Amino acid sequence: MNGDVAMAVLPVLVALVVLWRGLRPLRDVDLARWQARFDATIPDSDVGFVTRRLQRSRRVRSTLVAAGLAIGGLPAYMNLIDPARSAEFANSLVGSAWLFGAAAGAVIAEVVVDQRPRRRIAALLERRPEDYVDARLVRVVMLAVPVVVALAVISTSMRSFDWWEAWVGVVAAVVAAGGVHVGLHAIADRPALDPAGPVGEVDDALRADGAHHLVGAALALAATGADAAAPSLDGAGAIPALLLTVVALLAYVWWWLLARDVRWSVRRARATA
Amino acid sequence: MITVSVDDTSPVPPFEQVRAQIARVITTGAVPAGARLPTVRQLAHDLGLAPNTVARAYRALEEADLVETRGRRGTIVASGAAGTPAPDDALRAAARDYLDAAARLGASADEALAALRAAATT
Numbered sequence: 094m095n096g097d098v099a100m101a102v103l104p105v106l107v108a109l110v111v112l113w114r115g116l117r118p119l120r121d122v123d124l125a126r127w128q129a130r131f132d133a134t135i136p137d138s139d140v141g142f143v144t145r146r147l148q149r150s151r152r153v154r155s156t157l158v159a160a161g162l163a164i165g166g167l168p169a170y171m172n173l174i175d176p177a178r179s180a181e182f183a184n185s186l187v188g189s190a191w192l193f194g195a196a197a198g199a200v201i202a203e204v205v206v207d208q209r210p211r212r213r214i215a216a217l218l219e220r221r222p223e224d225y226v227d228a229r230l231v232r233v234v235m236l237a238v239p240v241v242v243a244l245a246v247i248s249t250s251m252r253s254f255d256w257w258e259a260w261v262g263v264v265a266a267v268v269a270a271g272g273v274h275v276g277l278h279a280i281a282d283r284p285a286l287d288p289a290g291p292v293g294e295v296d297d298a299l300r301a302d303g304a305h306h307l308v309g310a311a312l313a314l315a316a317t318g319a320d321a322a323a324p325s326l327d328g329a330g331a332i333p334a335l336l337l338t339v340v341a342l343l344a345y346v347w348w349w350l351l352a353r354d355v356r357w358s359v360r361r362a363r364a365t366a
Numbered sequence: 367m368i369t370v371s372v373d374d375t376s377p378v379p380p381f382e383q384v385r386a387q388i389a390r391v392i393t394t395g396a397v398p399a400g401a402r403l404p405t406v407r408q409l410a411h412d413l414g415l416a417p418n419t420v421a422r423a424y425r426a427l428e429e430a431d432l433v434e435t436r437g438r439r440g441t442i443v444a445s446g447a448a449g450t451p452a453p454d455d456a457l458r459a460a461a462r463d464y465l466d467a468a469a470r471l472g473a474s475a476d477e478a479l480a481a482l483r484a485a486a487t488t
Contacts, residue, residue, distance in 0.1 A: 136472065209414075210412055210414060212371070213372040213373075213374070213413050213414050214369050214370070214371040214412070214413075215369060215371070215404065215408075215409050215412035215413050216367050216368070216369050216404070216412075217368045217370060217388065217391065217397060217403060218367070218368075218404065219402045219403060219404045219405060219408065219440060220404065220408055281408070282405070282407050282408055282411065283411070284411035284412050284414075285408075285411075285412045288367060288369060288412070289367060289369050289466050289469065290469060290470065291469065291470045291472055293470065294470065
């Protein structure tokens with residue numbers, strides 16, 4: 094297999110691995126970790142319900158990431174089909190398609206949840222997005238928009254290499270901020286299952302889980318947008334752009350941690366609000 | 367946790383049930399002044415009501431000076447609206463909270479009462 098074929102096959106393989114991981118069933122150890130992470134105890138009667146919800150969200154997210162990864166391989170596919178046109182597809186929009194897919198998947202996974210209350214009982218307690226995820230992270234995503242716009246304006250005025258790609262960075266930041274806004278309100282406004290029953294804390298944990306996936310993907314997308322918007326300079330002028338690349342890499346790590354590791358207790362978040 | 371509920375079998379209209387329950391918890395001091403109430407959309411979704419029904423209840427509460435609506439900042443209990451809970455009301459509210467906590471642990475009301483008696487005698 095020559096290098097060009099390998100480069101074309103690699104994105105597809107990675108996409109299939111992502112898809113496979115997203116489709117595999119949740120194990121008992123996964124549920125135990127999830128309960129510990131989000132300070133919730135799943136009643137025996139609700140294990141099936143929680144498992145189905147978590148698996149469906151994971152399927153939606155991984156499917157869209159996989160689609161984005163496959164799209165990201167477009168330059169490599171074109172290199173096999175029509176090498177002269179391959180360069181047309183080698184840009185930051187195609188390259189970050191997987192991140193757009195991740196953010197879209199995280200939003201869609203929350204928006205499509207059709208949850209009905211089990212009893213006609215409501216807690217006299219406003220559900221706010223900051224109950225489910227650190228509000229500081231949300232502010233970082235929102236503040237990224239004006240920062241990325243400023244970087245794009247600088248890049249455009251300097252006409253640095255591929256200056257138009259800076260505006261792809263703006264699109265990324267706007268999509269990240271918009272996705273967080275829409276997704277977090279979908280999470281908070283979703284009907285409560287049964288606030289007075291044992292499933293109440295599980296309901297909160299499911300919301301927090303979705304919020305963490307959403308904000309993590311948005312952080313990674315916004316940071317990548319900032320990296321794409323930064324002007325390309327030589328010499329010492331390259332340092333700020335290099336720093337933004339490091340920030341983007343750190344955002345990927347933070348996304349991983351938010352999606353899999355960071356602990357969050359809705360009960361504690363409300364008590365300290 | 368303070369809750370409101372809708373009884374489908376009651377002849378009282380849903381908006382009046384919601385209004386009366388919220389008015390009671392405010393005037394007995396169970397919910398302090400400045401506390402934020404759920405948004406119209408959230409309360410409507412949770413109770414299976416139309417948003418306009420909840421909005422009507424909130425308007426009635428605002429006309430009675432029990433709540434203040436602050437647009438995007440939501441609806442809060444008005445200052446001066448919250449009463450000081452009578453000792454009996456506070457005790458009943460505490461008992462309700464305990465029974466809710468026991469229910470979340472999967473205990474029945476009888477089991478919760480037995481645990482309370484055991485704790486009281488030790």
